Amino acid sequence: MLVTKKKSLSAIAWPSGRGNETDEERKARKLRQREAKRVNDAINKELEAERQKIHKNKAGKILLLGQAESGKSTVLKNFQLHLAPRAFELEADIWRPVIHLNLVRSVNFIVNLAMSRGQLPRQDNPKVPRGPRKLSSSLTPELRKLTLRLAPLRQLEEHLIQILSGRPQVVNDSGVTIAQPYVPTKAPDITLSAGTQWRKTMTVQRQHSIDSMSSTASRESSEVVQCRRMLTALSNDIEALWANRSVQEMLKTAEITLHEQPGFFLDQVKRVTSENFRPRPGESLELNNRVNSRFDIITVDDVLKARVNTLGPEEHTIVAESGSDKAKHYTIYDVGGSRSQRNAWAQFFDDAPMSGFNQVLDEDTNVNRLTDSLRLWQSICSNRILAGVEFVLFLNKLDILESKLKSGVQFSEFVTSYTNKPNETEPVSKYLLDVFIRIHKQYSPKRRKLHSYLTCAVDTKATADIITKIQDVILLKILARVNLV
Numbered sequence: 001m002l003v004t005k006k007k008s009l010s011a012i013a014w015p016s017g018r019g020n021e022t023d024e025e026r027k028a029r030k031l032r033q034r035e036a037k038r039v040n041d042a043i044n045k046e047l048e049a050e051r052q053k054i055h056k057n058k059a060g061k062i063l064l065l066g067q068a069e070s071g072k073s074t075v076l077k078n079f080q081l082h083l084a085p086r087a088f089e090l091e092a093d094i095w096r097p098v099i100h101l102n103l104v105r106s107v108n109f110i111v112n113l114a115m116s117r118g119q120l121p122r123q124d125n126p127k128v129p130r131g132p133r134k135l136s137s138s139l140t141p142e143l144r145k146l147t148l149r150l151a152p153l154r155q156l157e158e159h160l161i162q163i164l165s166g167r168p169q170v171v172n173d174s175g176v177t178i179a180q181p182y183v184p185t186k187a188p189d190i191t192l193s194a195g196t197q198w199r200k201t202m203t204v205q206r207q208h209s210i211d212s213m214s215s216t217a218s219r220e221s222s223e224v225v226q227c228r229r230m231l232t233a234l235s236n237d238i239e240a241l242w243a244n245r246s247v248q249e250m251l252k253t254a255e256i257t258l259h260e261q262p263g264f265f266l267d268q269v270k271r272v273t274s275e276n277f278r279p280r281p282g283e284s285l286e287l288n289n290r291v292n293s294r295f296d297i298i299t300v301d302d303v304l305k306a307r308v309n310t311l312g313p314e315e316h317t318i319v320a321e322s323g324s325d326k327a328k329h330y331t332i333y334d335v336g337g338s339r340s341q342r343n344a345w346a347q348f349f350d351d352a353p354m355s356g357f358n359q360v361l362d363e364d365t366n367v368n369r370l371t372d373s374l375r376l377w378q379s380i381c382s383n384r385i386l387a388g389v390e391f392v393l394f395l396n397k398l399d400i401l402e403s404k405l406k407s408g409v410q411f412s413e414f415v416t417s418y419t420n421k422p423n424e425t426e427p428v429s430k431y432l433l434d435v436f437i438r439i440h441k442q443y444s445p446k447r448r449k450l451h452s453y454l455t456c457a458v459d460t461k462a463t464a465d466i467i468t469k470i471q472d473v474i475l476l477k478i479l480a481r482v483n484l485v
């Protein structure tokens, strides 16, 4: 029945509507159809290309993990400098107040130390009476003069924090003042509410200062200018303070190595306090060496050395400006590494400083930094959610490790399992690398690749080579993904 009906249906000549179509009309219709198909195909092709582009432009996501001060944000800056140097250069200016604040904090730290040494009754002399504290003769007249002349830097420190955070004091997201752990041997870090937030604040201020029509802008930019002028005016005194023999002796006695600490700019006071100072990302400069009156070529990595500790996770998108991955988007997540920040972590890429073997954590002075780093690495390796993620391990701060060992610090005194081996950079770093690799092998839920590097993240040239290798790894992964689709 149905078949019969079908037969009869197919037998019906459906009106084509073209019955009266002339040859001309048919040609025109065919032409229109071809044109409509061409447009349709072109749109589809464009959509497909766009889809492919979006798919292709996503180079990958990277999460930087590691303990506080291990160099995560510095690695991020290296990625920015390597992948998008023009954008990074444009942003360099916003680091100037950070560098100034780093410098001012170092100076205030020294002044405080000198004052405390000068004011406190000598511990070793029970005859020194308690009671009103006076400046003792342990401060030389020259040092006393310098500490008085540099006193305005206390206010300048507060002022710079205010400019950077846009708020009168250091606060976290909930508006609560963060009490940084007091570390007597270390100049305090800069803690701002959120890394991206202060960047936004500074970018807006910079934009405003370019647009001189805005009255707020001129007020804000004049504040920045005032700070800079004050620093320029005090630059000779700052230099004199750092060169002062009793300051150097005082630091040595207290075993404080300021030049190894984050945000150290005291060796370049003249340059960074000059009126026209522009922070440089990885650039060679010829500097007059005041000690031996020679001109030294040094690589200036102001932006990489500027220190702000990260609070909370920050997402950064870097668009590659050239090369085989031009226009590709890299998403990098930078997180704070202190213990209180670690619960915000989710995914992976690790950074462990090798130089911390003789240091303790700021947030818990009972914990050795290297021990903390190894424990952290173990917990990340054994994390099941990360079982399928490829790891890149940066054993960072190779330069500090080297200078510590050269200065006579014995690695085996702190890592007792390191026996019968020389106290030199190569065997020590190789030993550490082996330990990290062993932990990875032992604790990973399943086999996976580990790319490990010994790094000095403030050496932009050497780090650029490593980033190129990481780019290759990422690109290979993308190719594999595309082939699988």
Ligand SMILES: Nc1nc2c(ncn2[C@@H]2O[C@H](COP(=O)(O)OP(=O)(O)OP(=O)(O)O)[C@@H](O)[C@H]2O)c(=O)[nH]1
Pocket (backbone or CB within 6 Å): 066, 067, 068, 069, 070, 071, 072, 073, 074, 075, 261, 262, 263, 264, 304, 305, 306, 307, 308, 309, 310, 311, 335, 336, 337, 338, 396, 397, 398, 399, 400, 455, 456, 457, 458, 459
């Ligand atoms: N000498 C030296 N300094 C480094 C190296 N890597 C980083 N630094 C410095 O160490 C300081 C801390 O680096 P950051 O990148 O801010 O550390 P972080 O891991 O992001 O720290 P948090 O944000 O607190 O978790 C900065 O002043 C860097 O310039 C290195 O390889 N050698």
Ligand SMILES: [Mg+2]
Pocket (backbone or CB within 6 Å): 072, 073, 074, 308, 309, 310, 334, 335, 336, 337
């Ligand atoms: Mg950081």
